[in-house]
Amino acid sequence: MGSSPYAHPLPSPSTPAGRDGLAALIARPGRAVVALDFDGTLAEIVADPEQARAHPGAVPALARLAPEVASVSVVTGRPAGVAVRYGGFAGVPGLDHLVVLGHYGAERWDAVTGTVHTPAPHPGVTAVRAELPGFLDSVGAWHGTWIEEKGQAVAVHTRRTAEPKAAFEALRDPLAALAERHGLVLEPGRMVLELRPPGMDKGVALAEYVRETGAESVLYAGDDLGDLPAFAAVEKLRSDGVPGLLVCSGSTEVTELADRADLLLPGPAAVVRFLAALAERL
Known part of the structure; x- marks a missing residue:
């Protein structure tokens, strides 16, 4: 060749x-x-x-x-x-x-x-943004978990925790329920869980x-x-x-x-x- x-x-x-x-x-x-x-x-x-x-x-x-x-x-x-x-x-x-x-x-x-x-932010994102810090404390989020503000969405990262995958899995269901309660969807990614509007x-x-x-x-x-x-x-x-x-x-x-x-x-x-x-x- x-x-x-x-x-x-x-x-x-x-x-x-x-x-x-x-x-x-x-x-x-x-x-x-x-x-x-x-x-x-x-x-x-x-x-x-x-x-x-x-x-x-x-x-x-x-x-x-x-x-x-x-x-x-x-x-x-x-x-x-x-x-x-x-x-x-x-x-x-x-x-x-x-x-x-x-x-x-x-x-x-x-x-x-x-x-x-x-566009203007989805009202569910505004509500979740205010609720999320206390919510993470209430579910015992692992040390090193942190919130990223994304304007039209909000994300929770676990990459900095001692056990990123375990922290990710522990938060997945609680955050899905939180998203649903506010008319949002949960989008999982690489050690990140993002709450954002549907569609x-x-x-x-x-x-x-x-x-x-x-x-x-x-x-x-x-x-x-x-x-x-x-x-x-x-x-x-x-x-x-x-x-x-x-x-x-x-x-x-x-x-x-x-x-x-x-x-x-x-x-x-x-x-x-x-x-x-x-x-x-x-």
Whole structure:
């Protein structure tokens, strides 16, 4: 086998559907949407989410890729403005039309305007925000458990506890009951339990964005349980004749995503290399 003429070899998906999706993207990049999760995909997972930052190579790779495709979008559970700051996405040449869909699509930041469109908070989130500290004390939450304020949602993290998985499992049912009482849903993730309004998920956000752009192929990359709805949306698009590629930013914590992915990459550094290779190919 001869060597690749490209500096960054492009890995091949392991499934026929994934290979078809990648081929469609390469054949008509100007009709393709590339959508990416942030934490765990473009940024490493860290103990303190406020310290998360995009991989150093992420913005350069996206700036090379974005002009070649119809759109690049970051789809995240974070507030859109936070993802923009932590990603370093604002004012970057080449990312003029980047869109960040924050809070699972409830918020939107467009690079072309530099503004965030955001709805009023759900009343259940406001109520839970006030109740949660006392609630955690009442259920004997483990030392090291902490609350992250997310504007349109609120999250409880267990990664800093002495036994993160045990703390996560102990809180899952009580927090599900609390969410239900206030008209919210509980979204489990990688050592985090998020309480947020129903009808907000990455699948809805991605499907609506693909319809808006009129894309004829789509790539989605994620790493966590919150990305499963986006995977399902791409699978539905594929059944409707829109080719798609599903990429899992490798995690032994979330095997459900890896089992459904067309391409497994071992974390954000590998995702960035893949994006650079894709930009080079296009």
